[in-house]
Amino acid sequence: MSHGLNPKKVLCIVYVAAMFVVAMDATVLNVALQTISRELEVPPAASGVLNVGYLVSLAIVLPMAGWLGDTWGTKRTFLLALGLFTGASVLCSFADSLAALTLFRVIQGIGGGLLTPVGMAMLFRMFPPQERAKISRALILPIAIAPAVGPVVSGLLLEYLTWRWIFYVSLPIGIPALVFGLFWLKEHREPDAGKLDVPGLLLSAPGLALLMYALSQGPLHGWDATRVWGAGLAGILLLAALVKVELRAAKPLLDLRLLGNRLFRTSGFIAMCASAGLLGMLYVFPLMYQNALHVSALDTGLTTFPEAIGLMVASQLVPWTYPRLGPRRVIIMGFAATALIFIMLSMVDAGTNPWFIRALLFGVGIFLGQTVGSVQIAAFATIPPASMGRASTWFTVQNRLGPAIGLAVLSGILAAIGTETVNAAGGMEPNLIAYRAALLGAAGFLLIGAGAALWIRDADAASTIRKPAANLPAKEQAAPAEN
Template sequence: MNRRIPLVLAVALFMEQMDSTVIATALPAIAADINTSPIALKLALTAYLVSLAVFIPISGWMADRFGARRIFAIAIGVFLVGSIACAASGSLVEFVVSRFLQGMGGAMMTPVGRLVLLRSTEKSELVSAMAWLTIPALIGPLVGPPVGGFLTTFLTWHWIFLINIPIGLAGIVFALTVLPKDDGRPTGRVDWVGFLLSGAAASGIVFGLSVISLPVLPPVWGLAATVAGIACLVAYLGHARRHPRPLLDPKLFSNRTFALSLMGANLFRIGAGAVPFLLPLMLQLGFGMSPFQSGMITFASAAGAIVMKFVIRRVLKSGGFRRTLLVAAAGAAVSIAINGVFTPLTPVLVIMTILFLGGLVRSMFFTSANALTFAEIGEAEAAQASSITSALQQVSIAIGVALAGGILDVVSSYNGGELTLGAFHAAFFIIAAITALAIIPFLKLPPNAGEAVSGHGIERAGPRAASPVRN
């Protein structure tokens, strides 16, 4: 495996992952500068998520049609242009449109980057390669808030976006020089009806849940958008059964390993994905810490994620996917529940130790689940599988944040509307229980699932273990 390939992809994806959260701490400063309110400015967060949801489904078709390397480089370029536009924005409308443009680039980066990795990596090396792509998703949401707070405090909020310029330019150069050349392949005409229905389904659900969790618009709007998104999803499934080449083919779910992996991973993501939302809020609102202080503490999770990258391959070879995922899901659920007993009197070292261990098991889970999802997917199906995976990730993250926010609201309503530390504790306990539900799908996995990728139970590498992700 060319180890430069996952590194190039990881750097670009880290830029996207961090940028999606770095804006949160700068909202008051941006709002004051462009003469709007922080609540109204949260429309920019929603616009970014909606853009991701709309354009992720078509990313696989574009990568197949025009070449994954070319589309990945273009995606970085679009994201970069959006970043510059954000920094130059002088009004709410301009900023929201700029964030939507950023989302268009981000929508292509993650699924297409994963596709490049799948097509350039031998199955026996897939776990190590996926570990690199897991780290940005784990570290980005943790690094974003403190970096945003630092840049906004000591420079100006514009640097949150301007810092992407050198990273993006370097990403484009390395993408075009390091990533394998891919001229595309015959794909037939794009399924425009499928694109409209899938985009409406994903964006409706993500927009609706975002509105429910962020009080930007009346909650009834969020409920209506969510229902409309679900209706479009049902319509898309009917369309896909009739279309000879649907944009996203539901038949992929007939692959048992793929289906169970996605089900378990998204249940896990609904729970564990809410932690980057809940933990900084609890440390700041419940413990009285500054954004920078809370960011330095939560970074312990990122340290755990990095450490796991170096041992995950040996863990999987020893225990296999099924056992590793069961242990990781259970361990993550326990670590999240422990967050629910933290108080301002809890020693910082104890908090950081628990967060470090939580980062270890979450990284173990995500790296294993991401690799297993594609362990039995052929090259012809890889583009669609990557798009489906990315779309479901966005929906599950939106559900997790909406659920966490809803729990805080409900518990607070019993305390006269006051957001107390007890509300955060209740949210962590419920989120931990949902995370534990991920155990159920993985119990149905056979012990030898994905053995060509994990190496578990294989005495020596056979043809399957030594070949790239192709059928």
Template sequence: MLSALPTRLSQRLVVPVVCVSVTFIAIVDGAITTVALPSIARQFRLTTAALDGVVVVYPVCLAMTIPASAWLVERFGGKRVLLTALAGFLGSSLLCGAATGLGQLVAYRAVQGVSAGVLFPASTALLFGTFSSAEQIRMSRYMIIPQQIAPAAAPVLGGLMVDHLSWRWVFYVNLPVGLPAVLFGALFLAGGRGRRPGPFDRPGLLLSAGALGSGMFGLCEGPNRGWSSPAVVSSLVLGAVLLAATVAVELRRAHPLLRLRLFSDRLFRDTNLINLVGLVPIMGTLYLTPLFLQQAQGRSALESGLTTFPEAFGVLLTVQVAGALYARVGPRVIVGSGLVGVTAVLLVLATCTADTGLWTVRVYMFLFGAAIGCFFVPTTVASLATIDRKDLPQATMLNTVVRQTGGALAPAAVTTVLVLGTPQAAAASPPLPAYQHAYVALAAIAAATAAFAFTMPDRPARIAAGNSPDTGTADRVPRSGRRRTRVGS
């Protein structure tokens, strides 16, 4: 009886439901953990600084695992890899909540990171492999909802659980959403069997994992330990050396773990570069504004969360418009205009003082969200517009690497500007001009990215989305890039 169930539901429904659940769980977990750190420190009788490993081990292990995700999806199929990674993530979440000491908690967070490193690319590959380019735009307009609601709601949810239940519930909270998703996916998700992607590239994995892990450690620890710290300098230098070695080795292999030749496609290359640099002012603002509200204005954590929350509503509003205009206008104009809007809002935020009212900041954050709503969907969809279906796992994996790196660069850049603008006598609390200078620095990065965005070739993306103006051979989408809807991984 159960064997007949998967055929009763369309994969156009099943895949988005599973992917939304995965996205929501992963984003909430990443945003909610920091709320519990003071409570964890009190129970384990440690300082909050001593829990640094709990925070850092997750992105480091995530980055080290991502390179293997594409090969796993190609070899075993999207369903099997996704559900296995999700089960591992949920199991490690349960173990994190039951941890009796710091060592156990760090170890279980490492397993969470390893699982998440496979979870993100597998989920994205499954989603984009199920829908055509035109359908991807419509789907992305709905997929952005959990991506925006989750990080906005996580701190509030985490605070309530820590105050009224226990810090352990910030990990247990993954189970009520994740377990039904595993069961639903096991019953209804189409079972792609995978294919033979070639021999596993062990040198590529060792080099890329070492490069990404070392680089991520340096970026995460640089603001805390100082950029001149021997551990930070060593990890960044090692990461750079291993990255160069990775590129040299992978370009010479017949079956590389990282298909770096995909970057020879200009649209794929340009959109990933825009993502890498453009995420710095976007994620940097979301990191900086709560600090400004709580440290420069003396607001409470709840006031801070409620003030930054309107950003999510701005995104949800604009992303619908951007999705509707994508095929007619093209990602170049939408992304470039959005980044111009980001630049303008950041310059306005730079004028805020200790006396600026909360509702004023809320309006600014709503406008900021409206601007970045033009960024996420067009860059993601356009990056895969000319990619052959068989290369989707590799392309989504490389996209994930780029986004994770951009996300790590953001707080590192913000903290560095704040430290440089803070006299040593007031090291515990940056002065108001330091925050203003940080907003200006982020605005400069956004402006430079906007200028570059207006140069990217978007005609292939418009064609793939269903708009077919007269095209020259230079911009024509390859036949393999015009993907028909077909379920499977």
């Protein structure tokens, strides 16, 4: 049922809407955790299981997302995931206990785990390489706006209504996107998807889930806690066995052979560094600003909001900078400039002008936004359409591990140095050194990413840089780059 609608525009609308509700969900919930724990009469620390349950269920379904999309059809899988996520949001609002709320969050995680890789595969199949710089606007919009809007919406709902309303915010976007996609999205199946790789699933699902659990709980309970290091060790062993099994499989669930592609391998690692550094900074800086510099939560939110504006501006610049400078230079320059800004943020104190800090965070959005957009475009430049589902799955797995690793490392720095120190009068006061060291750690992730970008060859991504030549057959594809 096309009714004259442009299928590319239809896909962008549905993709952006779905990613928006998923990206906003985390920040909306985090603000409300304290209120939820109080009203459900559980200790505040216990409410953390809501995020853990979501992350673990997401990690379990992620490995099979590409295969499900290829086998069942990308439209069917994507809309089923969006329906699960939206429906579970409604169920969360009716939960009368922490156990029920956790169960519904697990269902949300299943939907969220399928949405991103399947949606990304749909986008990169629909748009040929030379058009992907233009769709960077669609890729970065939900990343930029949703996390910034979430805390504001959550705060208003908590103040004037109840915490249950925060789970309704996805409905005005999720339901129209679901109906719109049902009628106008185009279906796609891969005829040679193969059977489900059961050994790969039995190793990857618990392996990733245990590793994500360890990374998320280590900073809270200590890395020497038996359940933390035990889960981490078990996860690593399962994933090590997965490597051996998947390299022998004819149709692996997680296609590790894709890492033989130099551009895809390097871009995936760079994306991990970018997400580790950015999410790590967005975790540490607000803590420093509120706890050490004694700024209110509202002022902290207003101060960090320009980062989202910078991301939106960056999304408009990528279609211009990417083809002119090439991915290698855009990524290196973006990482270097953002790392410098992180270092400057580590030096702020109570006397620093808030508008100067806002300008720095706006710069983070501008520079790192172009880096993230360029990495996503370049990563899939030499991936054939038939492998797009499994490639987007692997890329998403790496992107999920990035923030978990970043938060684990930076939380470890804070814990090792200590966020409080004894002053001259013998009392306790915030320790700025710990926060500054953690921000320097976030900059370190970006510098590692910049170093990795030196391995990128713009010639490998030539198909995404060049403009389509006149009269060039639409089906003609660029030759794959050398591994």
